[in-house]
Amino acid sequence: MLPTPHVSCDYDKVYEPSEDSFLILDALEKEQAFLRTYFRSKPTVVCEVGCGSGIVTTFMMQNDIPNEHAIYLPTDVNPWAMDSMVESASLNNCCTKMLSPIRTNLTSSIRPREIDFLVFNPPYVPAESVPYMPLDSEANEGDWLDLALLGGDDGMAITWKLLDSLDKIMAPGGIAYILFCARNHPEKVVKTMSTRGWKCELTEHRKAGWEVLSVYKFYR
Template sequence: MLPTPRFSCDYEKVYEPSEDSFLLLDALEGEQKFLQSFFTSKLTVVCEVGCGSGIVTTFMIQNNIPSEHAIYLPTDVNPWAMDSMVETASLNNCCTEMLSPIRTNLTRSIRRREIDLLVFNPPYVPAESVPHMPAESEAKEGDWLDLALLGGDDGMVITWKLLDSLDEIMAPGGVAYILFCARNHPERVVEIMSTRGWKSELTEHRKAGWEVLSVYKFYR
């Protein structure tokens, strides 16, 4: 079993790694051999959407996932997550020369068809609506955390924005790993994505407290 990275973040401003984060780490560990054989010598662009504390991207850097020839472009709308990402990587003695965190909404600041490997632990908790983006000067304690948790109707509003853009953002032969809870109805998502030409595989599935979580791989 690969070690879990140490992490650094202000829990009042940045989502603290929890069962969903660790499930995603387990999924990536289980897919390590596949990814390292799939992405061999080419320079690979890796994007973790919503990097938060940076634990997932740091895990990938530590373990050459998908390969030693990779650049990492983690994104988050939360300005505090940018600092946490760099601090977590440094705390684990990761080389940061190939790490470039980007503060942006989803993948908006990344060029089209650029991403080879995408990882997303979305705000998946069902809620009446998706929280509005707070102004930094007016943000209250917990505002940034709500953005990381609440996903609107069925918890899928933000996830569908990403899924709907996969054809535009993924490089040819790209692979995406996305986490769902049971209330997101991932089986229905898989059916819809299959009509768009995306194959999928369930890579991890686990009951975590009151929730059932799963990680699916999407690829062409």
């Protein structure tokens, strides 16, 4: 079993790694051999959308996931997550890696069709609406945590924004790993994405307390 990275962040401002974070780590470890074969030794642009504490991107850097030639472009709208990402990478001696965190909404600041490998642990908790994006000068600490958790109707409002843009943001041959809870109805997502020509595979599945979580792989 690969070691879990140490993280450095203020959990009043940045989402604390939990069962969903660890499920993604397990999924990536399970897929490590496949990914190294799939991407071989070519330069690979990696984007974790919503990097939060930085635990997932740091884990990938520690273990050369998907390969040793990866360039890491983690994104988050939370300004505190940018600091946490860099600090967590430093704490785990990953600063020599090609790392460039980007503060942006989803992948809007990354060039189209540039991402080879995408990981997304979205705000998947169903809610009446998606929280508004606060101005930095107006934001309370809890506002950033709500953005990391609440996903609107069926918890899928933000996830569908990314899924609907996969064709535009992913490079040819790109792969995306996305986490869902049972209330997101991932079986419906798979049906819809399959009609769009995406292959959808369940990679990892686990009951976590009152919730059932899963990680699906999407690729052409």
